[in-house]
Amino acid sequence: MEFILGHLNYWFVIVLMMTGLYIVISRGNLVKKIVGLNVFQVSVFMLYISIGKVTGGTAPIFPTDLQGKIQIDPTIVYSNPLPHVLILTAIVVGIATTSLGLALIVRIREEYNTIEEQDILDQDAATAHAENLAHGDAMGGRA
Amino acid sequence: MSSEAQHVALSLQDHLPVLQVLIPFLAGPLIVLLGSRTLAWPVAFIASFAAFVCSGLLLSQVMNGGFISYHIGGWAPPLGIEYRVDAANALVLLLISGISTVVLPFAKPSVADEIPQRHHTLFYATFMLCLTGLLGVVITGDAFNVFVFLEISSLSTYVLVAKGASKDRRALSAAYDYLIMGTIGATFFVIGLGLLYMATGTLNMADMADRIAALGTNRTVQAGFAFIIIGMGLKAAMFPLHHWLPNAYNYAPSAVTAFLAATATKAAIYVMLRFMFSVFQPDFVLDMGATWIIGLLAVIAMFVASFIAVFQNNFKRMLAYSSIAQIGYMLLGISMFNLNGLTATMVHLFNHGITKAALFMAVGALVLRTGTTFYDRIAGMGRVMPFTGAAVVVGGLSLIGVPGTAGFISKWVLVQAAFDNGWWWMALAIMASSLLAVIYVWRIVEALYLHAPNPEAEHQEAPLMMLGPIWIMAGACVWFGFDTELTLGTARTAAEALLAGSAGMAEIPTAAMH
Numbered sequence: 263m264e265f266i267l268g269h270l271n272y273w274f275v276i277v278l279m280m281t282g283l284y285i286v287i288s289r290g291n292l293v294k295k296i297v298g299l300n301v302f303q304v305s306v307f308m309l310y311i312s313i314g315k316v317t318g319g320t321a322p323i324f325p326t327d328l329q330g331k332i333q334i335d336p337t338i339v340y341s342n343p344l345p346h347v348l349i350l351t352a353i354v355v356g357i358a359t360t361s362l363g364l365a366l367i368v369r370i371r372e373e374y375n376t377i378e379e380q381d382i383l384d385q386d387a388a389t390a391h392a393e394n395l396a397h398g399d400a401m402g403g404r405a
Numbered sequence: 406m407s408s409e410a411q412h413v414a415l416s417l418q419d420h421l422p423v424l425q426v427l428i429p430f431l432a433g434p435l436i437v438l439l440g441s442r443t444l445a446w447p448v449a450f451i452a453s454f455a456a457f458v459c460s461g462l463l464l465s466q467v468m469n470g471g472f473i474s475y476h477i478g479g480w481a482p483p484l485g486i487e488y489r490v491d492a493a494n495a496l497v498l499l500l501i502s503g504i505s506t507v508v509l510p511f512a513k514p515s516v517a518d519e520i521p522q523r524h525h526t527l528f529y530a531t532f533m534l535c536l537t538g539l540l541g542v543v544i545t546g547d548a549f550n551v552f553v554f555l556e557i558s559s560l561s562t563y564v565l566v567a568k569g570a571s572k573d574r575r576a577l578s579a580a581y582d583y584l585i586m587g588t589i590g591a592t593f594f595v596i597g598l599g600l601l602y603m604a605t606g607t608l609n610m611a612d613m614a615d616r617i618a619a620l621g622t623n624r625t626v627q628a629g630f631a632f633i634i635i636g637m638g639l640k641a642a643m644f645p646l647h648h649w650l651p652n653a654y655n656y657a658p659s660a661v662t663a664f665l666a667a668t669a670t671k672a673a674i675y676v677m678l679r680f681m682f683s684v685f686q687p688d689f690v691l692d693m694g695a696t697w698i699i700g701l702l703a704v705i706a707m708f709v710a711s712f713i714a715v716f717q718n719n720f721k722r723m724l725a726y727s728s729i730a731q732i733g734y735m736l737l738g739i740s741m742f743n744l745n746g747l748t749a750t751m752v753h754l755f756n757h758g759i760t761k762a763a764l765f766m767a768v769g770a771l772v773l774r775t776g777t778t779f780y781d782r783i784a785g786m787g788r789v790m791p792f793t794g795a796a797v798v799v800g801g802l803s804l805i806g807v808p809g810t811a812g813f814i815s816k817w818v819l820v821q822a823a824f825d826n827g828w829w830w831m832a833l834a835i836m837a838s839s840l841l842a843v844i845y846v847w848r849i850v851e852a853l854y855l856h857a858p859n860p861e862a863e864h865q866e867a868p869l870m871m872l873g874p875i876w877i878m879a880g881a882c883v884w885f886g887f888d889t890e891l892t893l894g895t896a897r898t899a900a901e902a903l904l905a906g907s908a909g910m911a912e913i914p915t916a917a918m919h
Contacts, residue, residue: 279596286585299588306592309599345602348549352595355556359588362560366567366581373574382578389575397718397779 271312278305290379292370296363303356307349314345418462422475422488425459425498426541426554428452433533442525449529450509453536457506460498460540463490470898474546482546483609489546493899496751496892497543497675500758504667505536508762511874512660515769519658521571528568532664535561539672548598548684549608551676552591555640559587562669566657579652586649590639597632600625601684614684614906622689630693633680641673643699643736644706647729654725659769662721666728667762671754674735678750681739682903691742700740704834706733711841715848721768721778723845724761727804730838731757737835738819744900745822751896753815756803756885760812763878764800767793770867770875775859780852782862787853789864792872794853796879801846803882806839811885814893 266273278301285298319341324332367377374382417424432452436445467473472491476482490498512532520528538558542551563584569576602608604625605616617626635646642650650670654662681690690696707730714726731753738750770793771783787794803810806817816835823831858864866872885892 283589286589292581295585299585302589303592306595306599309596310602313599313603344608345599348608351549351553355553355560355591358556358560359584362563363581363584366563366577366584369567369570370577370581373570373577386575386578393779394718397781 271308275305275309275312278302278308292367292377292379293364295379296360296367299363300356300360303352303359307352307356310345310349310352314342316341420475421459421463422473422490422544423477425456425463425502425544426488426537428455428459429533429540430537433530433537436526436530436533440526442522445526445529446509446513449533450506452533453502453505453509456536456540457499457502460495460502464492464495464499464895466490467492467495468895468898470902483607483612486550487546487609487611488544489611490544491899491902492895493678493751493903494543494675496755496895496899497671498540500671500755501536501539501543501668504664504758504762505532507874507877508660508664508667508766511663511766511769511871514868514870515660515773516658518773519572519660520568524568528565531561531564532661534558535565535664539668542672543675546610547608548601548610548613552595552598555591555594555676558669558672559591559640562665563587565661565665566653568661569656569658572658573656575652576656579649579656583649583653586639586646590636590646593632593636593639595636597629597636600629600632604629610679610684614686617684617689618686618906622692626685626689627693630680630685630689630695634677634695634699637673637677637680641670641677642729642732644702644710644729644733647706647710647732650729651722651725654728654765655719655722659765659772663762663765663769666724666765667758670728670732671758674732674750674754678739678747678903682747682906686906687742687904688906696740696742699736703733703736703740704831706730707737707834707838708841711838711845714845715841717845718780719778720771720780720783720849720852721765723849724764724768727842727845728757728761730842731761731804733838734815734819734835737831738822741819741822741826741828741831743822743825744897744904745818745825747900747903748893748896749815749819749822751899752818752892755892755896756811756815756882759878759881759885760800760803760810763796763875763882764804766871766875766878767797767800770871773867773871774865775862780848782859784852784856785854785858786862787850789858789862790866793867793875796875797853798850799879799882801850803886805842805846809883809886811882811892813886814889818893 282298282302282305285301286295289295289298316339319339322340322343324334326332371377374385376382429452432448436448463473467490470492472489475488477486477488516525516528535558538554538561541554542558545551545554563580566583567577567580601613604620604623605613607613607616639646654666657665710726710729710733714723714730717723717726735750735753738746738753768778770790771786772778774790775782775786803812806812816839820832820835823835
């Protein structure tokens with residue numbers, strides 16, 4: 263029990279990570295895949311933030327006195343701020359990926375008139391089949 | 406921690422490591438801000454050429470061992486971000502910036518033909534960002550920085566691939582697939598980094614190496630290793646993780662394919678090498694059994710991908726599958742785990758880069774005149790485009806590994822490495838897979854020369870703007886087949902440093918800069 267409760271956030275990370283990856287793999291809807299990818303990435307954010315926690319630590323802000331001089335008390339334990347900073351960068355990367363993915367979906371819908379993976383695969387396979395018939399040696403295509 | 410403010414007058418020379426990344430990084434937004442279609446290409450070319458000069462100067466400083474450590478903003482590592490240049494990454498930097506500088510002149514007529522005019526400005530800006538990302542991935546000595554640059558290069562790559570949509574809509578689904586797989590790969594890499602940070606508490610690669618060495622191995626470090634190798638394997642198109650590559654290369658615009666095929670997977674292979682040998686110890690990698698897994702997958706890639714390439718009816722797709730097979734050779738070099746093996750990996754990384762750049766640019770020239778890359782449509786074009794056709798032959802010979810070409814040098818070293826381990830059967834396997842390359846190269850030579858020219862195509866040699874870059878690369882294939890001092894010499898220095906493990910990272914730098 264202690265093993266589960268003591269690592270509760272890590273269990274959440276694992277559950278979220280697997281959920282996200284499963285959605286990416288199993289869903290045929292392109293938008294849902296992007297959502298799954300987001301869930302997957304968010305689990306990594308949680309992993310990093312969990313690393314930053316120091317037992318008994320407080321927010322890593324040095325208190326100042328009235329003159330604005332920093333008061334450093336060596337007895338105070340601070341949490342590690344670095345993982346949070348890293349994850350800020352990773353969040354920005356995640357947003358960029360999501361927006362680019364959605365933009366691609368918009369273009370895909372304009373060209374294919376669908377956002378279901380299977381329909382797109384079928385249309386692509388039909389095109390490839392027609393090409394192979396037209397250009398001979400129909401051994402190529404997907405492999 | 407009390408860093409005394411040192412205001413030593415630094416020459417431009419001392420800032421080369423950061424200029425290497427900064428010049429293309431600033432050129433990207435500059436192109437967008439100028440917003441001029443006529444200025445976009447010159448700015449991109451000048452920035453790329455400047456980056457090429459930077460990497461040449463850096464390589465000349467570290468070619469014979471030692472490294473340069475550059476502290477971003479004057480913050481000393483391990484707290485600050487460090488750029489670290491040694492023989493291994495200087496060679497890759499030279500390859501990336503060199504390919505970009507050669508591909509850009511080629512891109513001008515090719516992009517004008519394949520991409521709608523209103524996208525040109527943004528195309529060159531994205532191209533610059535992609536170059537920035539790739540250079541950054543290679544030059545940085547900070548593990549998290551690798552991820553950030555990796556995503557800069559990947560995101561711009563997805564956009565560049567999708568630009569092929571005006572010719573074939575399948576570029577869009579290829580770019581989407583690449584985005585999904587690439588993001589999963591990058592996220593795996595970050596998970597691995599997180600686990601390593603958990604175990605070591607540092608992000609600087611050299612510092613991480615020291616702490617892992619002191620710490621010994623544990624489950625967290627092992628899991629981190631697995632995540633990093635698989636994440637990078639996805640980016641490098643390691644055999645079972647290669648699914649994104651054929652479509653992305655096939656449907657991307659010709660100039661983009663030429664640039665990516667020669668650089669993107671190579672940068673990923675370099676990161677893999679750096680983590681396996683410099684951050685983790687060589688002994689640790691052996692204990693994990695990683696060499697057996699990578700070696701097995703590499704051999705499968707060499708045969709299966711070559712075999713698939715033989716049956717293609719499309720020149721560009723054939724080259725894409727051949728790329729997967731060639732990446733197999735690089736991974737095989739790693740799995741041999743001796744000096745010659747790593748030298749072969751580094752040399753093949755460079756030689757395959759120039760070979761594929763020459764071939765994919767020749768494809769671009771054929772696309773300009775015939776509109777497609779199918780064998781029956783480019784049939785006989787070698788007769789009406791003699792210079793392009795000859796470049797395909799030279800590149801093809803280098804792909805096979807015929808003596809007198811760059812490809813021969815890397816395969817020679819790889820076979821030597823196999824004998825060093827006493828794996829004579831592996832040497833036979835390398836020969837056998839090269840025979841498959843003979844078949845797929847012969848098929849394209851046959852299509853280009855032994856048929857009557859396709860009457861629908863435009864019967865004219867490619868413009869000089871394209872022929873120049875193609876022949877610079879084809880010439881390089883021959884040049885580096887004879888003069889191996891730059892490639893083989895640097896690769897050997899790099900391999901020695903890599904095999905030394907973290908000791909290779911901890912030497913006294915030849916120059917430390919703030």
